[in-house]
Amino acid sequence: MIKFFRHIRKSLIEKNKMGKYFKYAIGEILLVVIGILIALQINNWNENKKIENEITQTISDLENDLTYNHKEAQRILKFYYQLDSLTKLGIYKKLKKEDYYENNFLDYITTNWDQLRPKTSNIIKLIDYEKDAKKEYKEVIEEAKLLRDQKVDLDSNWEHVTKVISDELEYMSQYLFTSAKDSINKEAKINFFLHNPEYEKRLYKSWSMNQVYYDNISRYMAVNLATLLKIKQANKDFDTSQMKQLLAHYNMKPFKKAACSESQITTQQYRKYRASHLIVNTTKDSMFLNLYFDKKATSQLILEPYQMARSYSYFVGVDGNQNVLYEQVDNSGNCIKKFRAIQNGYLIIE
Template identity: 30%
Template sequence: MENKTSKYFKYAIGEIILVVIGILIALQINNWNEKRLNENKILSILKEIQNDLKEDILKSKELFAYYKERDSIIQLAINNKLTRENYLSDKKYYYINVAMNAFHLKIHSNGYQNFSNNLDNVPKKYQEVISTLNEIYTYNKYEIDKFDTRIDKITDRLIDNLGATKTWFYNVSQDKISNEAIHYFLNDSLYKNALHIYSNAAFNLTNHVSQFNQNAIKAYRTIAELTGNPKELPDFIPHHLIDVTPQQFKELSGNYTLVKLKFSTGDILELTEPYIMKVDEQRLEFSYIETNETFNLYFKNNTTLYADNLEAFILKDDNNRVIGLNVKFFNDEFEFIKTE
């Protein structure tokens, strides 16, 4: 009996151990499945964020072009370089409506909201992107929405004022431009004040959109690196289009001075503004030293760098040493000399 009882207890203990092991294995498998499902969910959300960023990056390019064109016209108007012929030409409404319309960029944030709602479940390997996304969807979005609303108020105020005080305003929309209307657009000081206010608000808006754009590109690249999606960066994300050698990076690194700015209007401004070019993780970081504002530049070919809305042509001397950069931003040109 003692022998049978001993065998029974050994058998029972063995059965219990097997059941416990089975339960632990089942729990582990369930845990793995939950982690896999959770990671797939986060990957899906990150892909949604990438799609949101793509739409907004492409839209920001349109916004830059829109306000750059208007700013060129406004600067001509403020500096008395427009003529009667401009307001009678086929493009007259470009000049007349220059401060009566706006371009809106409404940041898509559904992906980020889903990400925020699942922040506690984000695997550690994906948490690198959190700080950049927070900056985009809190600070950048707030500033863009603020100045977007301000520009709307400026255009509404100008239109309402013209409608309430100028008898010729309705006729302008009917393609009847009177001498009184032309005189107003060319000479009225309060109108030029309104243009200046519009230009200032547009400058602030595009500046914040530029910061958003750089952060959005950074976030898109980071998500792509962390998830492997997409395998190759799309064209709207600046990246090196050639294989860059360490020597090419070294040649461009150093201090620069912005010595000349030539506006699209033909006006030239002489300057002595300090910049610095650094290499960070196969990227060229070109920074304005006084404000630390930074632009990431990439090789388009062996002689040209590029980023959103700009191209930088590398200048070399007879000994093939880099001596400066000639940068084109829309229709403006910036001349930099390398000071080592």
């Protein structure tokens, strides 16, 4: 092909047809430029397709990570609920000598912790693709950013936990019974747990730290679940009924409906231990929710159209003795509906 074009140029020059030669030369240059542009376009298309495939794979991997994270968070929350129950028995002096003989877990109440280690590599990877992601993945990326930030809070809290554990281990190491396994030292250890004033203070300190870390895990779990739901919505036509089915799969239950006249939940079945709940607005309108604790509206949550959010949680104890009511109100502040928050619960506004 190159020899063919060269032959044409040589023939035009020999025949002294310079006008036609220049026209031909310009045409040849244009063909070369067009060829280069087409090659660049194909290369860009291939590169964009490659990135698109990488994003799709990252979304798929992230979905698996979020499923793992949720199950792991639920497992660890159960651990801390058990730890909380035993710690309070010690604080309220309801433990007896035989309890320590029957339950070895009681020997490590102040030093027995379980860290939530969620998978996060694909979250960071997806956020890095933000500029190249399709429009339908933009909301997923925004939710992933919230999850990333929640992980920072989780890690920061764990640093405080490790300091408390280190301090406790150093304190306990001064006693012989922490390493000896004989019956005499076992008896000395139990007497220490039951009657030592300093241990009572440390038990309460451990309990307080337990509350805070439990709260951070529950917050992370709520945002983690919201991110998973956003992926489901982005990948297919994911309606409200499918959302409820997925939440049920993860042992989540809807809030209980309540009358607008109700101001406080008094029945024991709703006095569950607290956690951050998942709140979803599936309408095209902004929604306003008042949160009630002990008959008083303490804050308001505003949900934009199709927004998901975790509810605000308050430091009221793992088996909190305060009850939460959510009140959906109109623009004038009038009650539309009320809902009773429950453990592992969610609220979908339709």
